[in-house]
Amino acid sequence: MLPERTVERLSEYRRSLLQCLEEGKTHIFSHELAELHHNTAVQVRRDIMFIGYTSMQRKGYDVRELINVIGDILDSEQGLNVAVIGVGNLGRAITTYFIGKRSKLNIIATFDVDTTKIDRVISGVKCYPLSRLKEIVEKEDISIAIMTVPADSASEVSTQLVDSGIKGVLNFTTVPLQVAPDVYMDEYDMITSLEKVAYFVKTART
Template sequence: MNTKLPPRTVERLSKYRRLLDKYKDLEEAHIYSHKLAALLNLTPEQVRRDLMLIGLTGNHRKGYNIKALIGQIGTTIDRQEGHRVALVGIGNLGKAVLGFIRKANTKMDIVAAFDIDRNKVNTQVAGVACYDIGAAAQIISREQIRIAILTVPPEAAVNTATLLLESGIRGILNFTSVHLDVPPGIYLKDYDIITSLEEIGFFIMD
């Protein structure tokens, strides 16, 4: 588990696996770098380099063994015991995230969800126990949760994030479009829909 992999490579490895997961029981046992590249709008060189970086070696004639590839990506980017994740904010976006993860066959397990809505607290949402945000510190600690997905309304973002960090969260996927100030050692990843859209707007030619 080499922490020196470039972030872009880690992202692509995750994508290779997710794509090939669909292929693994069907079709061919092997795949060429150029095929994989075409399926993900990358170059074959990039694919080969990524696989080289995780010490995976292909067959000069048949390409890469799909199961070996999935396995090697797993031993590289997964933690053996998986990751225990909290979903914080069970609105439309939160529910959508639950749906994605449930289908995805990943080592990321959502083991608790938090909200302030009394109608949601103490129920199950898509099979996940939902707690009041006030219980977050206790549950996160008890359940040893290290990653949080933040899908609360923007006005709640900063306070909620502070609470999460105090509770032992080490990584946050922040969908709130609010800037979060996190101390060193915490891995924060922001995603902002508007930014993505505006980028598309700029680059489409008219």
């Protein structure tokens, strides 16, 4: 089990590495990768050490191999199925954003309570009524949910999620959710991020 921060960075490295591959770059040095990601060469090497990959000395890391090793760590072999819960502006944005990107994570359903959205195909993904959550999650073997419902229904919906057998949640709601201990959850709050930027802008002024 890798440190959270290392997992994040590996995901980011992979994106850069894929870019390198497209540009025909076959090898990359730790300091180059570091430069691309606001961090240090040592940090990059340490992260790569965690996943047990070693380069050919002096040539840098083999881009293609490193991509594969990171894939072995991050990806599940058969891929994982993902659902977006709440088809508002943000839900739609995220869905369209992900569709056609990385292939091991498939958004295969969205859910909403709005009857005008139900059964329609939005951004290439079918929208189901929230009442069918458990049924569809089981049938389609969905293990991850992206929560983009309004704040006032968030905690109720999260109960249903856990109930339906979801194993991981990415919560974009402003409400911190309570989930069962075996469910992994990551919360992201845009307002907090913006307020943080504002704070540091403010304090830099002095």
